[in-house]
Amino acid sequence: MVDFSFELGSFISILDYLGTIAFAVTGASKAIAHNADIFGIIVLASVVGVAGGITRDMIFGRFPTAFSDPIYISLTAASGVVMFFLYSKLKRQMATWLVFDAVGLGVFSIIGASIAHQVVGLEFLPMLFAGVITAIGGGILRDVFVREIPIVFVKEVYAVASVAGIVVFYAILSSGVDIQVSSIIGIVVATGIRLLAMKYNWNLPKVQES
Amino acid sequence: MVDFSFELGSFISILDYLGTIAFAVTGASKAIAHNADIFGIIVLASVVGVAGGITRDMIFGRFPTAFSDPIYISLTAASGVVMFFLYSKLKRQMATWLVFDAVGLGVFSIIGASIAHQVVGLEFLPMLFAGVITAIGGGILRDVFVREIPIVFVKEVYAVASVAGIVVFYAILSSGVDIQVSSIIGIVVATGIRLLAMKYNWNLPKVQES
Amino acid sequence: MVDFSFELGSFISILDYLGTIAFAVTGASKAIAHNADIFGIIVLASVVGVAGGITRDMIFGRFPTAFSDPIYISLTAASGVVMFFLYSKLKRQMATWLVFDAVGLGVFSIIGASIAHQVVGLEFLPMLFAGVITAIGGGILRDVFVREIPIVFVKEVYAVASVAGIVVFYAILSSGVDIQVSSIIGIVVATGIRLLAMKYNWNLPKVQES
Numbered sequence: 001m002v003d004f005s006f007e008l009g010s011f012i013s014i015l016d017y018l019g020t021i022a023f024a025v026t027g028a029s030k031a032i033a034h035n036a037d038i039f040g041i042i043v044l045a046s047v048v049g050v051a052g053g054i055t056r057d058m059i060f061g062r063f064p065t066a067f068s069d070p071i072y073i074s075l076t077a078a079s080g081v082v083m084f085f086l087y088s089k090l091k092r093q094m095a096t097w098l099v100f101d102a103v104g105l106g107v108f109s110i111i112g113a114s115i116a117h118q119v120v121g122l123e124f125l126p127m128l129f130a131g132v133i134t135a136i137g138g139g140i141l142r143d144v145f146v147r148e149i150p151i152v153f154v155k156e157v158y159a160v161a162s163v164a165g166i167v168v169f170y171a172i173l174s175s176g177v178d179i180q181v182s183s184i185i186g187i188v189v190a191t192g193i194r195l196l197a198m199k200y201n202w203n204l205p206k207v208q209e210s
Numbered sequence: 211m212v213d214f215s216f217e218l219g220s221f222i223s224i225l226d227y228l229g230t231i232a233f234a235v236t237g238a239s240k241a242i243a244h245n246a247d248i249f250g251i252i253v254l255a256s257v258v259g260v261a262g263g264i265t266r267d268m269i270f271g272r273f274p275t276a277f278s279d280p281i282y283i284s285l286t287a288a289s290g291v292v293m294f295f296l297y298s299k300l301k302r303q304m305a306t307w308l309v310f311d312a313v314g315l316g317v318f319s320i321i322g323a324s325i326a327h328q329v330v331g332l333e334f335l336p337m338l339f340a341g342v343i344t345a346i347g348g349g350i351l352r353d354v355f356v357r358e359i360p361i362v363f364v365k366e367v368y369a370v371a372s373v374a375g376i377v378v379f380y381a382i383l384s385s386g387v388d389i390q391v392s393s394i395i396g397i398v399v400a401t402g403i404r405l406l407a408m409k410y411n412w413n414l415p416k417v418q419e420s
Numbered sequence: 421m422v423d424f425s426f427e428l429g430s431f432i433s434i435l436d437y438l439g440t441i442a443f444a445v446t447g448a449s450k451a452i453a454h455n456a457d458i459f460g461i462i463v464l465a466s467v468v469g470v471a472g473g474i475t476r477d478m479i480f481g482r483f484p485t486a487f488s489d490p491i492y493i494s495l496t497a498a499s500g501v502v503m504f505f506l507y508s509k510l511k512r513q514m515a516t517w518l519v520f521d522a523v524g525l526g527v528f529s530i531i532g533a534s535i536a537h538q539v540v541g542l543e544f545l546p547m548l549f550a551g552v553i554t555a556i557g558g559g560i561l562r563d564v565f566v567r568e569i570p571i572v573f574v575k576e577v578y579a580v581a582s583v584a585g586i587v588v589f590y591a592i593l594s595s596g597v598d599i600q601v602s603s604i605i606g607i608v609v610a611t612g613i614r615l616l617a618m619k620y621n622w623n624l625p626k627v628q629e630s
Contacts, residue, residue: 031573037561039580040573058268058478059277067319067479067546087627140355145570146562150355152242153250160249204247207297268478269487336487350565358564363451363460371458414457417507 012183016111017075019104024049024076026098027142028083034146035068042080044145049076052137056112056130060119098198108135109162110183117173126169131166132159135190157197157204165190173181222393226321227285229314234286235307236258237352238293244356252290254355259286263348264324266340270329306327308408312371316401319372320379320393327383334380341376342369345400367407367414375400432603436531437495439524444469444496445517447562448503454566464502471494472557476532476550480539485492518618522581524613527554529582530589531604537593544590550622551586552579577617577624585610
């Protein structure tokens with residue numbers, strides 16, 4: 001008899017680790033491109049990987065997960081070290097990492113919203129804020145630290161994918177569906193929109209300069 | 211018989227909403243000027259409108275008002291959308307919006323100080339910090355995100371108007387005057403100084419380069 | 421009879437004040453170099469002096485020391501005012517201030533780690549985060565506000581000195597040594613590594629561009 005059941009919790013944990021690594025890799029890449037040393041690379045990789053979650057935890061009065069579970073900082077530091085040694089080889093595969101980044105965006109959005117759900121219950125606004133801050137907080141700091149305008153403000157369908165995933169997650173959860181199933185659907189929506197936007201170069205409208 | 215009484219609390223709420231809108235408009239304008247898309251405009255408008263208050267609430271261990279009351283994010287998002295459609299027309303009236311920004315500066319300073327007063331009592335330092343952070347926090351993030359040196363550090367009488375309003379608010383409140391009357395006077399002082407500084411182009415002394 | 425004992429607590433307080441002043445001076449210098457007015461100078465001096473500690477306190481759910489004890493803001497404001505008047509004379513002695521900055525780095529690292537130790541006990545990760553955030557948080561904001569890439573990411577042995585001091589502090593404390601002795605040793609290690617790195621122009625490896 002084949003057992004199709006698997007631990008959705010573990011599955012989301014694995015995605016969480018992959019998302020953390022992907023975010024850390026984007027931080028390490030920016031640090032290397034701006035001539036940072038090995039320690040600066042590790043620090044920026046770690047900032048991008050964990051700062052969104054720490055900010056969320058600060059707002060919700062939780063002790064940051066990144067401070068209590070050493071797995072996160074281990075993953076971001078290891079990502080920084082690996083990027084330091086393999087950057088020239090890996091930069092050709094950055095497109096692959098953008099896929100992980102999209103996974104990270106989706107996972108972090110839903111993890112953030114889930115934590116707000118645990119703390120304050122099924123309320124849309126806190127879930128939205130917590131999800132978006134978790135997903136884009138680290139990337140905003142990354143771009144600010146290397147003196148670029150944060151990508152979420154100027155380019156591509158990015159934060160909007162996070163919002164869409166959280167809205168769907170909230171809607172499904174509200175209709176009584178199990179939280180683990182809702183999580184998977186929310187992640188698929190956010191990550192899927194981001195991947196489609198990258199593939200088809202979707203952009204949102206801008207003000208026409210006359 | 212004419213009843214001259216009116217709800218000062220409601221009056222300050224209305225000013226708070228106006229201040230939030232004015233701050234959101236400055237965020238939307240910067241986002242548009244930096245070629246942000248519609249979503250980036252909404253996000254930056256919201257950051258400027260609510261980030262100062264969220265930072266204050268994080269420090270004082272309160273759940274952010276912007277997360278529990280949807281009015282704030284509704285106002286900032288609506289401001290972003292309106293600016294998106296009307297930017298080319300409205301930018302000629304930006305001087306009008308600077309008046310609202312001055313109102314926002316005054317109102318946010320006193321609301322911040324009032325919240326510190328509620329949490330820790332009549333203590334000057336927490337009231338000063340809370341007021342200034344509420345008033346200038348959003349604007350600092352706005353300028354950092356579009357890669358400008360925050361206006362409060364380099365130009366015009368801005369944060370000093372916030373400080374003056376809070377000092378007066380604290381002094382009057384300490385002398386036993388009702389908090390609502392003290393609030394109005396504090397707001398008038400902060401907003402008034404800012405408006406006068408704009409009108410007469412007041413500047414504070416700088417170091418003379420020799 | 422000569423009494424060689426002295427209050428280590430008071431000694432660390434004095435170093436803390438010196439570190440706060442040194443950090444404030446680096447903020448005031450950057451503000452002046454970027455044409456800030458007297459108030460902007462005071463604000464940036466204060467941000468650099470106290471923001472790292474405030475961030476740490478926010479994360480650990482403590483009411484910020486800088487809000488409850490007026491000594492810190494008095495020192496940073498006074499540093500800003502003194503720098504305003506004496507900048508042209510003092511800038512020739514900036515090398516001296518870099519020594520104080522190194523002292524501040526060491527003291528802030530160990531004070532941050534000690535606070536985490538008080539709150540969550542002898543746990544490495546929270547002590548590391550708290551120490552590093554206290555030590556480098558203000559400097560990161562300083563550099564971001566004047567649109568430079570934060571020094572900790574790109575130049576010199578800086579944050580690594582903080583980490584080394586905290587690791588040593590944690591190791592010695594774990595082995596049962598008194599916290600005050602451990603503190604002094606941790607500070608000496610962090611400050612010493614920073615001073616040696618400055619003197620001998622130590623740098624960490626960077627990715628070789630091919």
